[in-house]
Amino acid sequence: MGFYFKYILFLLAFSFVPRLSLLSQTEEPLVTEIQITKGDSIYKNQYIYNEENAKTLATKYVKIGKSWFLREQTEWYYSQNNCTEQQVRTWKNNSWNLNHLIKFEYQDGLIVNETHCSVKDFVETPSRKTEYIYNHGKLAEKNSFTFENDIWRLDSKINYSYLPNSQINVINLKYYISGLLSEEEKINYSYNTALDVDSILTQKKTNDEWVNSTLQIYYYSPGLGLKTAEISKEWDSIYDTWNNLQIIDYKYNASNKLIEEDYRFWKTAFWKTDLFYTYHYDTNGFLLKKTTYLPIYNDYRPISSIIYSNFEFNRANTIEAKYEFWGGEAGDSIDTFIPYQFNNELVINSGSKINISYIPVYDTGKSDFSGIEKKNSIKVYPNPSKGIFYYTSENYEINKWVVRDLNGKTLLTNEKSKRSGAIDLGNFKPGVYILQVITSDGVKTQKLMREGEN
8 A cells, every 4th residue: 555655656646637726815704724635743834925915924833842933044035026035044042043045136037047045143045046048028039057166057958939829838857977978758739629638749869850758648528628538648759659557547527627536557457446536526616635546356435535615705714634544543634735726826735634724914013103203114014923024125225234222222134134034033022022133224113013823
């Protein structure tokens, strides 16, 4: 059973997932906290957004005993709604330590460069980068590099060509080792009359000739455009023919929602059962349960299920993975890859249970307290907070900030500013603190209300 379970975990991450109802972030609250249970551990991710609903700060915790401990923090910076920088910090020696930095460059609103740097003692060392080249607004080329011996070495080059209707036609991939071409691959797309992908042919270059490698063929229901099957094939260069590898069949209900997914692999001259999924929905069409089956004793047996519940804002906010009878002790938790909806995105996390919660991003308390002139104040949110406060650093030219208690004692200071807008008071007791921010426009002040944990 060990092999099958590893296989399940892999396919759960990449198998077809029914499209859930997506809602505009401006219409519904944003996700502000996710708790993930994995094995015997519980992790918590908290999120803060800016005025344009863009994610600006994610703080990760782990629960040990009854207390939460800091692990990692990611911060995003924006200019004209484009993310220009991403910082990753780890909690070590009772402070945040910047260890990874990603810088983004844009031209005409399109990303043209993405550079990754490792950081130690505020010294940046480039590690890898990706360059993007466009033709009439469409991505034409993507080049990836590794920084070695003080020079950028080319790792891969990807070229894209398009049909007149802007659909992908051919993708050419070149891979390099120490700057020298090592492998070349080509992916060819074809489409049916409804403009759905009909097939994807992958070829590899051998002795200056393109040789077939793999072929993916897709089938659709007439008029509906629902994918009903896909077949994977592998080229046999000895006999110059295609050999079957895998077939996936899809079935839908009267509402055109996926209800069955059947995986089979080719062995000798027959299709052998491999993996099977079923999907169950409520009367509103929301996914309630996805069950995985494996062939045992010449029949499919239920192994595990992902159960979606606690629906709010048309989304499931509790997702659990449980064993079925043939997988283990029925009803017990199982760690697997769980797909779920994060705001307007479908994401996948590993674990046995995911809880999602929402609180208003700005209406968590007063940002401006009496006794501080508004023109000399700086907007901080959420305020009150249970530990992490945030200000939008790109709105100010920050030289330094200081946090003091009501007696004037300096508690925190940030002079080596990488323009971080995160202020962490998690190590201080609940109460009122004073933030002073020195900017090019003078000193800005704000009272911070540190709340106790629930």
